[in-house]
Each structure stands twice: as C-alpha cells, then as structure tokens.
Amino acid sequence: xxxxxxxxxxxxxxxxxxxxxxxxxALLDILPQLDIKFWHTVTxxxxxxxxxxxxxxxxxxxxxxxxxxEEDVHILKTLRKKCKTLISLGTxxxxxxxxxxxxxxxxxxxxxxxxxxxxxxxxxxIPEEDVPKMLDFIVPNRKIVDFEVFLPxxxxxxxxxxxxxxxxxxxxxxxPPVRTLCDECPREKxxxxxxKQLKRDxxxxxxxxxxxLEQGYICMGxxxxxxxGALCPKAGMPxxxxxxxxxxxxxxxxxxxxxLGSIVDYESISPExxxxxxxxxxxxxxxxxxxxxxxxxxxxxxx
Amino acid sequence: xxxxxxxxxxxRLEGHAKIVIKxxxxxxxxxxxxxxxxxxxxxKFVEGRLMERVIRIVPRICGICPEAHHLASVSAVExxxxxxxxxxxxxxxxxxxxxxxxxxxxxxxxxxxxxDFLVGPLAEPQYRNVVTVIKHLPDAGKKAIELMKIGQDxxxxxxxxxxxxxxxxxxGQSKPxxxxxxxxxxxxxxxxxxxxxxxxxxxxxxxGDYLDVITKLGVFDSYYIGLAREGVHTIFGxxxxxxxxxxxxxxxxxxKKDYLDYVAEHVAPHSYATHIxxxxxxxxxGIWRAGPLGRINVADKMETPLAQEALKEFRxxxxxxCHATLAYNWARVVELVEAVEKAKMLLEDPDIVSTDVKLxxxxxxxxxxxxxxEAPRGTLIHHYWSxxxxxxxKANLIVATNHNIAAVEKSFLVTAKQVFEDKIHEKLKLPExxxxx
Numbered sequence: 001x002x003x004x005x006x007x008x009x010x011x012x013x014x015x016x017x018x019x020x021x022x023x024x025x026a027l028l029d030i031l032p033q034l035d036i037k038f039w040h041t042v043t044x045x046x047x048x049x050x051x052x053x054x055x056x057x058x059x060x061x062x063x064x065x066x067x068x069x070e071e072d073v074h075i076l077k078t079l080r081k082k083c084k085t086l087i088s089l090g091t092x093x094x095x096x097x098x099x100x101x102x103x104x105x106x107x108x109x110x111x112x113x114x115x116x117x118x119x120x121x122x123x124x125x126i127p128e129e130d131v132p133k134m135l136d137f138i139v140p141n142r143k144i145v146d147f148e149v150f151l152p153x154x155x156x157x158x159x160x161x162x163x164x165x166x167x168x169x170x171x172x173x174x175x176p177p178v179r180t181l182c183d184e185c186p187r188e189k190x191x192x193x194x195x196k197q198l199k200r201d202x203x204x205x206x207x208x209x210x211x212x213l214e215q216g217y218i219c220m221g222x223x224x225x226x227x228x229g230a231l232c233p234k235a236g237m238p239x240x241x242x243x244x245x246x247x248x249x250x251x252x253x254x255x256x257x258x259x260l261g262s263i264v265d266y267e268s269i270s271p272e273x274x275x276x277x278x279x280x281x282x283x284x285x286x287x288x289x290x291x292x293x294x295x296x297x298x299x300x301x302x303x
Numbered sequence: 304x305x306x307x308x309x310x311x312x313x314x315r316l317e318g319h320a321k322i323v324i325k326x327x328x329x330x331x332x333x334x335x336x337x338x339x340x341x342x343x344x345x346x347k348f349v350e351g352r353l354m355e356r357v358i359r360i361v362p363r364i365c366g367i368c369p370e371a372h373h374l375a376s377v378s379a380v381e382x383x384x385x386x387x388x389x390x391x392x393x394x395x396x397x398x399x400x401x402x403x404x405x406x407x408x409x410x411x412x413x414x415x416x417x418x419d420f421l422v423g424p425l426a427e428p429q430y431r432n433v434v435t436v437i438k439h440l441p442d443a444g445k446k447a448i449e450l451m452k453i454g455q456d457x458x459x460x461x462x463x464x465x466x467x468x469x470x471x472x473x474x475g476q477s478k479p480x481x482x483x484x485x486x487x488x489x490x491x492x493x494x495x496x497x498x499x500x501x502x503x504x505x506x507x508x509x510x511g512d513y514l515d516v517i518t519k520l521g522v523f524d525s526y527y528i529g530l531a532r533e534g535v536h537t538i539f540g541x542x543x544x545x546x547x548x549x550x551x552x553x554x555x556x557x558x559k560k561d562y563l564d565y566v567a568e569h570v571a572p573h574s575y576a577t578h579i580x581x582x583x584x585x586x587x588x589g590i591w592r593a594g595p596l597g598r599i600n601v602a603d604k605m606e607t608p609l610a611q612e613a614l615k616e617f618r619x620x621x622x623x624x625c626h627a628t629l630a631y632n633w634a635r636v637v638e639l640v641e642a643v644e645k646a647k648m649l650l651e652d653p654d655i656v657s658t659d660v661k662l663x664x665x666x667x668x669x670x671x672x673x674x675x676x677e678a679p680r681g682t683l684i685h686h687y688w689s690x691x692x693x694x695x696x697k698a699n700l701i702v703a704t705n706h707n708i709a710a711v712e713k714s715f716l717v718t719a720k721q722v723f724e725d726k727i728h729e730k731l732k733l734p735e736x737x738x739x740x
Contacts, residue, residue, distance in 0.1 A: 009319070011319075011341050011343055012366075013362075013363045013364060013365050013366040013369070014317040014318075014365070014366040014367055015363065015365075015366025015367075015369065015466045015467060016366070017366070018366045018367055018466050019366075019465075019466055021410070021414075021451070022451075022452075022455050022465055022466070024448050024449075024451070024452040024455075025448065025452075027437075027448060028437070028444075028445070028448070031434055031437060032438075036432075036434065040312050040313075040314045040315075041314070041315060041316065041317050041415075042315065042414060042432055042433060042434070043314065043315075043428075043429070043431075043432040043434070044314045044315065044428035044429070044431050044432065045314070045428065045429070046310070046311060046312065046314070047311050047312060048311075068341050068342075068343060069340065069341050071340060071341075072341070097363075098360060098363050099343045099344075099348070099363075101348040101352075101360075102343075102344050102347060102348040104348065104351070105347060105348070105350075109347065110344040110347040110348075113344070113346060113347045113350075114342065114344060114346055114347065115570050115577070118346065118568065118699050119563055119686070119699045120562075120563060120566055120567050120568045120579075120699060120701060121567070121568045121570060121577065122567045122568065122569060122582075122586070123569065123570065124570065125570040125572060126570070127570060127571065127572050127573065127574055127575055128572060129572040129573045130323070130336070130338055130573045131338060131340060131573060131574065131575055132340050132341070154363065154467065155366060155466050155467065158465075200353065200355060200693070201353075201355045201356075201472055202355050202472045202473045202474050202665040203665065204663050205661060205663050206477075231463060231464050231469075232463060232464070232469050234463070235462075235463025235464070235469055235470050235477060235478050236463070236470065236477030236478045237359075237463060237469040237470065237472070237477050240356075240359060242467075279353050279692060279693075279694055280351055280352055280353050280356070280694065282351075283351065283352040283353065283356060284353075284356075287356070287360070
C-alpha cells in the first residue's frame with residue numbers, strides 16, 4: 001500500500017523539491033509508492049484539505065523552507081499534528097538558512113526598504129490588508145515543532161533525497177554524517193596548512209587541483225558536514241557551508257573562524273588586516289547558519 | 304448577501320499566494336485579488352555582503368530558475384565594476400541560461416500546466432496533477448523526465464550544480480568546459496531536439512482541442528515586455544528591453560541600465576509581491592505581461608529556424624499581439640524549441656571549450672550596475688550599488704514573476720466575470736480529455 005505523504009513549502013525557493021524532481025528516473029520508482037495528500041506546487045489540494053485530515057493520519061510529512069510569517073508557523077504546526085514522521089528537508093528548515101541573514105536587521109527596516117524606499121516603487125505603501133503578519137526573526141523549525149529526520153543542504157542533493165525516501169519506505173532512517181566536506185573533497189591538501197595571503201573569490205586564477213583554503217580563498221569545508229560531494233570546490237569555487245555544521249560542531253561560523261585563525265601566518269597578515277580582508281564576518285561565516293548560531297542570540301539581545 | 308470565494312493556496316505554482324473573488328448578492332463580480340502571502344527581503348539582506356557572494360546568494364530567490372538570478376547578478380556586478388569578461392565566459396553563461404530554459408519550460412509545461420488540459424479542467428482536483436499524467440501517459444511522462452534531465456545535467460555541467468549554480472564570478476567563469484564534456488552534451492542535445500518536437504506536437508494537439516477555451520477564456524489587452532536583440536527574440540547578452548502596447552506597437556526599446564525610466568512598482572495593499580508596470584502609461588493602464596507570451600509578442604522573429612516556423616504557426620492561429628492568457632503554454636513550447644536549437648549552436652561554437660574564461664585581475668570599484676536577463680517566467684532585473692571595497696550597499700530587484708502579478712489578478716477578474724456572470728464554462732467547447740480518471 002502506498003505511503004501517505006504531505007509536503008509543504010514554508011518561505012522557501014522550492015530548490016529542495018526541484019532537487020527531488022532531479023532524481024529523474026528514480027521518480028518513476030518513488031512516485032507510485034507515495035499517496036500524495038498535499039504538495040501545493042504539484043497537486044491541487046488546498047489548506048482546508050490539509051486541515052481536514054485526522055491527526056496522525058499521514059505517514060510522512062516533509063517540510064521545505066522556514067517560517068517567515070505567522071501563517072508559516074500555523075502550517076508547520078498543522079503538518080506536525082497530521083503526520084507520524086516529519087522530515088526537515090534542506091538547510092532553511094534545518095538551520096534557518098540564508099533568509100536568516102535578515103536577522104542582522106529588523107523586519108521594519110526590511111519592509112521599509114522593499115515597499116517604501118525601493119527606487120522603482122511609486123506611491124510607497126506597506127501591504128497590511130489580508131496578508132499574514134511577518135515574524136520579527138527567523139528561527140530554525142525545530143524551535144517550533146519536533147522532527148524525526150533532518151536532511152540539510154541548499155539544496156539537499158538529489159541522491160540524498162532519493163536515498164532517504166527509499167530508505168524510509170523500508171523503515172530505515174538516514175545515517176548521520178561522520179566526516180567534513182574536506183574529507184570528500186578531491187583537492188590536494190598539505191599536511192600542515194599555512195595561509196600567507198587571503199584572496200577574494202574573483203582574485204587570480206586558482207590552481208584547479210590544490211586545496212582552495214591553502215590558496216587563500218575562504219572555503220567553509222573544515223566547518224561543514226559531508227554529503228554534497230564537494231560540488232563547489234570541484235567547480236572551482238569555495239564551499240559556502242550550505243550543508244551546515246560538520247559532526248560534533250555546535251556553531252558552524254565559530255568553528256570556521258577558529259579554523260581560519262589557527263592556519264593564518266600572522267607574520268604575513270595582521271589580525272586587523274585579516275578582519276579587513278574578510279569584509280563581512282556574518283555573511284562569510286554564517287551565510288546559512290545565522291539563526292542557529294550562538295551569535296544570533298547576541299544580535300537579538302543588542303536590539 | 305455578498306460572498307467571497309477564497310482559493311488558498313493557489314496551486315501548481317512555485318511560491319505562495321491566495322485568490323479571493325468577491326461577489327455581490329446578485330452574483331456579480333465586484334473584485335478579484337491575487338495576494339502573494341510571503342516575501343523574503345533579499346534586497347535587504349544582501350546589503351553588507353561582498354558583491355561576489357551576492358551572486359551566490361540570490362539564486363535562492365528561486366529554486367526552479369536560480370541560473371537566471373545568478374546571471375543577472377553577475378552581469379550587474381560586472382556593470383558596477385566596469386568589467387568585461389572573456390567572450391567564452393559569456394557564451395558559457397548563455398548556454399547555462401538556455402539549459403535552464405529547457406528544463407524549466409519542460410517542467411512548467413508538463414507538471415504545472417498540462418494536467419489542466421490532459422486530465423481536463425472538470426476532473427476531480429486530486430487527479431489534476433503530473434502524477435496522473437505519468438500514470439496514464441507513461442510515454443509522455445518518461446519523455447518529460449528525460450527532457451528535464453538533459454537540461455538539468457547541462458546546468459550542472461556549466462553551473463557546477465544543477466540547482467543554485469556557483470561558477471559565475473566577477474570577471475568570468477570559474478570552470479571551462481572540456482572537449483570531452485562538450486562532445487557528450489552534443490550527443491544528448493540531438494535527443495533533446497526530438498523530445499522538444501514531441502512536446503511541440505503535444506502542445507499543438509492540446510491547443511487544437513482547446514482552441515475555443517484558449518481564445519475565449521481570460522483574454523484581455525495588456526502591454527508586453529521582453530528582451531530582444533534588434534527585434535530578434537533573445538534571453539541573454541547584448542539586448543534591449545522592448546515594450547509592446549495593447550494595440551501591438553513597439554512603444555519602447557530601451558537600454559537595460561535605463562530601466563528606472565520605464566519600469567515601476569505599484570504596492571497593492573493585499574500582496575507582498577508588487578505590481579510591476581510600464582511607467583510612462585502609469586498604473587493600472589500600464590499593466591504588462593512578461594515571460595513566454597510577452598517575449599513572443601515583442602519579438603519580430605525567433606533567432607533559430609525551427610522556432611521561427613513554430614512562431615509562424617502560433618501567429619497564424621492566434622495573431623500578434625496575442626492577448627490570450629492560456630496561449631502562454633503554447634508560446635512556452637515555441638521557446639523550448641529555440642532553447643534547444645540555441646544550446647546546440649553554442650555547443651558547436653569552438654569558443655565554448657576555450658580555457659580563457661576568467662580575468663585574473665579584477666578590481667572592485669564604487670558604482671552601480673544593472674543586469675537583465677530573461678528568466679523562464681520573465682524579464683529579470685538586478686540593480687546593485689557597490690562601495691570601493693566591493694561590498695554591496697544597496698540592491699533593487701525586479702523579479703520575473705512580479706511583472707505578471709497585476710496581469711494574473713486581472714485574468715482572475717476577467718475570468719470570474721465570464722464564469723459567474725456569463726456562465727461561459729457551460730458554453731465553451733471542451734474536448735474529451737486525453738486522460739480519463
């Protein structure tokens with residue numbers, strides 16, 4: 001008998017569901033085993049349908065995205081009530097994700113920029129009629145409801161989604177990570193890394209075979225969990241940490257700052273020059289993780 | 304007593320919205336609202352970020368078309384810093400956007416739109432989806448998946464990832480294409496052509512079956528917007544932004560950097576997505592439509608031969624400008640054919656395997672820059688301000704779908720009047736659906 005599934009998107013980009021579609025032929029294996037009860041981008045079920053299901057009657061719920069509005073919180077809580085197993089799909093849901101960078105400012109400032117100050121806006125006006133209220137801050141979804149499974153990634157790579165869903169259909173939970181991104185990166189690393197010069201991503205032409213961090217590009221590999229297969233370093237770009245913290249790491253940004261701090265040659269770069277070159281501390285080290293970081297609470301207190 | 308019909312959420316679209324139709328006691332339609340129920344404030348949280356990182360942040364605006372955001376973004380940064388990347392890098396970027404157009408148009412046609420026509424508008428809601436299509440028309444379902452895969456695999460090859468690409472940096476691309484990779488893709492692009500032709504035949508059949516519906520339901524006059532290169536349909540590169548008036552005249556053909564003279568946003572109190580319109584015509588008269596129908600209307604012709612044939616057939620049937628909302632789906636398939644032909648042309652271009660894809664010396668500078676490309680769903684504008692250290696100080700984004708929000712709302716108003724006041728659904732000629740549920 002097919003497994004009943006409800007899939008919701010909170011504030012999201014749909015990239016994690018696109019990644020599910022990108023399992024391509026595997027879809028033909030996966031789809032017939034699912035009885036979809038809600039998936040607004042693909043099927044025509046409405047919120048009233050989701051509300052009408054009996055509590056605990058749906059086998060698996062999948063959550064993509066994070067709560068930006070009060071409506072998102074309502075949908076997340078509703079889904080939790082209806083589902084036996086809840087999967088957190090992607091980094092937005094799991095850690096707060098990239099939209100969490102807005103926590104560095106206030107929602108009022110954001111509304112003002114978009115609807116009042118934007119250069120192309122005529123007759124500024126903030127929407128308030130029949131629209132859900134914005135929350136003040138982004139928090140990871142686990143602060144709102146409990147989950148059984150977390151699959152981080154921005155997006156989660158297709159293979160991880162297919163493996164997780166096919167595994168769950170057999171009653172198996174995905175295994176937690178044991179390595180960092182560096183461990184699965186094919187770039188060559190020296191035994192001891194020392195950085196004499198920091199580079200912005202557009203500077204120079206990086207050696208295609210050597211570790212990017214060793215060449216002075218800030219690559220989040222040491223602070224990031226394995227899983228994606230080191231896609232960005234393979235394409236010549238530093239990891240931005242989208243898979244979230246590596247095993248036994250509590251704060252991804254703090255871990256990376258500490259890793260960087262221990263490999264910089266301070267005779268070549270002074271601590272002041274280092275901070276100057278980094279240019280954007282929160283964005284560099286907490287691109288996807290700000291709402292889960294220890295720093296996030298400090299930012300909130302300061303307001 | 305007056306009443307409201309609320310459809311919540313709007314389904315088979317990416318993003319969050321609800322539809323509210325207000326009827327008076329005599330079932331006359333008073334108003335229709337299309338309310339977008341969330342926004343994420345990218346224009347605010349890119350402030351303070353390094354410009355080269357903004358290029359990697361903004362793809363998260365849309366997981367279906369992240370390539371378009373990546374490319375509009377890198378173009379804006381390069382414009383702000385006064386950089387011209389090597390020509391091979393621009394060709395790789397063009398190829399990336401064609402690849403995305405292939406997979407997104409295939410996804411949109413088969414998964415988002417086709418169920419209405421193949422399963423039929425009167426089928427029970429639980430069956431009106433692509434899962435039903437795959438179950439009942441497995442051959443078409445497999446072909447749809449194969450076409451999406453070819454597009455997404457090419458996105459992966461050029462962009463470094465199939466979703467949220469990373470390879471565009473100020474000054475070029477981080478990764479050249481090898482000859483082996485090119486040869487492999489060339490083999491697959493011929494198969495993509497067969498699949499695009501199959502899709503065009505399917506679209507043609509569906510259009511023929513539903514011609515009465517397409518030419519009568521939700522039809523209304525509007526302006527149209529899209530990129531063109533000397534009048535020829537294009538989605539990337541050197542091009543101007545063309546605007547067509549409701550009576551079919553080209554009323555503007557402007558440089559990307561001048562968008563603020565022509566493009567404006569109206570804030571509707573019931574929607575977190577603004578209504579974009581043609582500024583010289585004011586709001587609401589200047590409401591326009593973007594995306595496949597907008598681009599097809601503003602273009603004098605397509606760039607590639609098979610797509611041009613398909614456009615001619617389209618125009619012979621529904622004219623230019625075509626104001627039929629449901630003709631979007633046909634226009635999309637005309638563009639799908641062009642994307643496949645264009646991808647093949649780019650893969651056959653010797654420059655595509657050049658290793659000269661990135662400048663080694665790039666310096667940030669203070670300034671602002673505009674980047675415009677055609678995302679699958681419409682004209683996409685990124686405008687950034689950079690300080691002398693290359694940190695983003697401000698951003699203004701006009702995202703593809705927003706061009707259509709006002710027009711979508713108007714489509715609902717027009718259609719609701721036709722349905723509730725004229726009972727048009729009882730009069731339209733509907734075919735037997737291809738899939739019987």
